[in-house]
Amino acid sequence: MTVTIVGSQLGDEGKGGVVDVYGDPADVVARYQGGDNAGHTVVHDGEEYKLSLVPSGAVRGKVGILGNGCVVNLRTLFDELNTLREKGLDPDVRIAERAHAILPFHRVLDGIEEDVKSESDQEVGTTGRGIGPTYEDKAGRRGVRIGDLLDPDVLRERLEYVVPQKRALVEEVYDIDVDDLDDPDAFDVDALYEEFREFGERLEEENMTVNAGAFLSDAIADGQNVMFEGAQGTLIDIDHGNYPYVTSSNPTAGGAATGTGLGPGVVGDGEIIGIVKAYLTRVGSGPLPTELGGVVGDTPGYDEETEGRNEDLATYIRDEGGEYGTVTGRPRRVGWLDLPMLRHATRANGFTGLAVNHIDVLAGLDEVQVGYTYELDGEEVRTIPSTTEEWGRCEANLRSFEGWPEVDWSEVADEGYDAIPENARTYLEFISDELDVPIYAVGVGPGREETVVVENPYE
Ligand code: GDP
Ligand code: IMO
Ligand code: MG
Numbered sequence: 001m002t003v004t005i006v007g008s009q010l011g012d013e014g015k016g017g018v019v020d021v022y023g024d025p026a027d028v029v030a031r032y033q034g035g036d037n038a039g040h041t042v043v044h045d046g047e048e049y050k051l052s053l054v055p056s057g058a059v060r061g062k063v064g065i066l067g068n069g070c071v072v073n074l075r076t077l078f079d080e081l082n083t084l085r086e087k088g089l090d091p092d093v094r095i096a097e098r099a100h101a102i103l104p105f106h107r108v109l110d111g112i113e114e115d116v117k118s119e120s121d122q123e124v125g126t127t128g129r130g131i132g133p134t135y136e137d138k139a140g141r142r143g144v145r146i147g148d149l150l151d152p153d154v155l156r157e158r159l160e161y162v163v164p165q166k167r168a169l170v171e172e173v174y175d176i177d178v179d180d181l182d183d184p185d186a187f188d189v190d191a192l193y194e195e196f197r198e199f200g201e202r203l204e205e206e207n208m209t210v211n212a213g214a215f216l217s218d219a220i221a222d223g224q225n226v227m228f229e230g231a232q233g234t235l236i237d238i239d240h241g242n243y244p245y246v247t248s249s250n251p252t253a254g255g256a257a258t259g260t261g262l263g264p265g266v267v268g269d270g271e272i273i274g275i276v277k278a279y280l281t282r283v284g285s286g287p288l289p290t291e292l293g294g295v296v297g298d299t300p301g302y303d304e305e306t307e308g309r310n311e312d313l314a315t316y317i318r319d320e321g322g323e324y325g326t327v328t329g330r331p332r333r334v335g336w337l338d339l340p341m342l343r344h345a346t347r348a349n350g351f352t353g354l355a356v357n358h359i360d361v362l363a364g365l366d367e368v369q370v371g372y373t374y375e376l377d378g379e380e381v382r383t384i385p386s387t388t389e390e391w392g393r394c395e396a397n398l399r400s401f402e403g404w405p406e407v408d409w410s411e412v413a414d415e416g417y418d419a420i421p422e423n424a425r426t427y428l429e430f431i432s433d434e435l436d437v438p439i440y441a442v443g444v445g446p447g448r449e450e451t452v453v454v455e456n457p458y459e
Helices: 015-022 056-060 074-086 104-118 131-139 146-150 152-173 189-205 212-221 254-258 264-269 311-320 339-349 388-393 409-415 422-435
Strands: 002-007 028-031 040-044 047-051 063-066 092-096 226-229 271-277 279-282 333-338 353-357 367-376 379-381 395-402 439-443 451-453
Touching (some): 002 254, 002 264, 015 056, 015 271, 015 353, 015 439, 015 451, 028 056, 028 212, 040 056, 047 056, 047 074, 056 063, 056 226, 063 212, 074 092, 074 189, 092 212, 104 152, 146 152, 146 189, 152 189, 212 226, 271 279, 271 339, 311 333, 333 339, 333 395, 339 367, 339 422, 367 422, 395 422, 409 451, 422 439
Parallel strands (some): 002 226, 002 271, 028 226, 063 092, 271 353, 353 439
Antiparallel strands (some): 040 047, 279 333, 367 379, 367 395, 439 451
């Protein structure tokens, strides 16, 4: 059977940890979208693994697949494989021949476009990994696929078509001299051919490419358990998120079908687990009606003068949850849980279960609030409006819950659901009732053992 893990909010809900917790009975873990914009954490036995491309099942020695819906930066992938090997793992990762390769010029173009947009405060705050430009080329039918790297003639033909266009874009539209860039080779057909042909040879030698759909459907026919590991989250989905402050793929559950080559019935026949952070965090720009405080440069309309509004609470949650960018150390935006957002995510994904993480981070607060509905132009709305402008005008109607105490969370995880402090259970049950989806797991800390498992989806 299959289990699909999907971010219900804005990314970083703790998807990697849930893949690890539920990963024991899985035989194969497949990513179906995104690329090295993801950062998934698994904490086990005192070791923290940060994974951006290698599926999180690698920590348990599961076969990892990067499906056709992924965009793959091979420089990052091989570096990550080396790092994991140094930590004593032996990852077995196969990449769909239909997946697209992120080429060095995609990263450069991501940076240039963000710079240009920032002149009119329209930047998305991307991760700068070239994700958007790679999916643009995929949709524009000028991308380079992993399978193309295996055939020297095809690779050269593809590069000779696309690279001059990108060079012209930089020089003639953006008015930047390619030779002034840090990496002018990113726009050089011969240099790209050499590097990516070498990657192709390596992929072939290490037997790393695969027809993902066929591989996964054979595995399922053999009775194996497959897990689909979503990256990012529903509100940054290109279709169901707050466009244009989104990533360029479909993290929602439908992406698990198109991004692997299996039918929607196969995905829908299994379990679809929504990963929920007990509060909200957001990296980058866009509305956030339940936001506490703000981050200058990311929170729309927020400047030094607006500071002061719930700033202490925001700082408390940010510090307790370690909500700072892993690479830049930049503070993440923080807010209360948002039910209109979760109602939207529940519909768009068809969740069959919820894993609610970070209950421990809120411990010790006198009061915990939830955005229950929104006020939009004088009306109460229960779900997210379709346009980002309308969403930006929404004000959250908050509901208040009594806080719960700091306790020994490892002990709670040992003892099970009933050991969770009563007020936290009230909070969890409210979420579950509102969404009409059962709680499958509760995260009470980052480690594998710090999760209260209520249901095992494979059983
Ligand atoms: P992902 O991108 O959804 O996989 O999430 P990230 O790994 O980017 O961010 C989640 C962070 O919270 C990581 O540092 C996790 O180790 C940590 N984490 C996950 N679940 C919990 C939890 O229940 N409590 C606490 N305190 N930390 C958690
Ligand atoms: P995981 O899988 C949180 C955000 C970026 C930006 C927007 C577009 O770890 O949850 P992109 O580089 O994808 O074009 O950026 O999406 N973003 C994420 N935010 N977690 C992620 O992944 C993210 N991946 C992209 O911050 O706002
Ligand atoms: Mg992350």
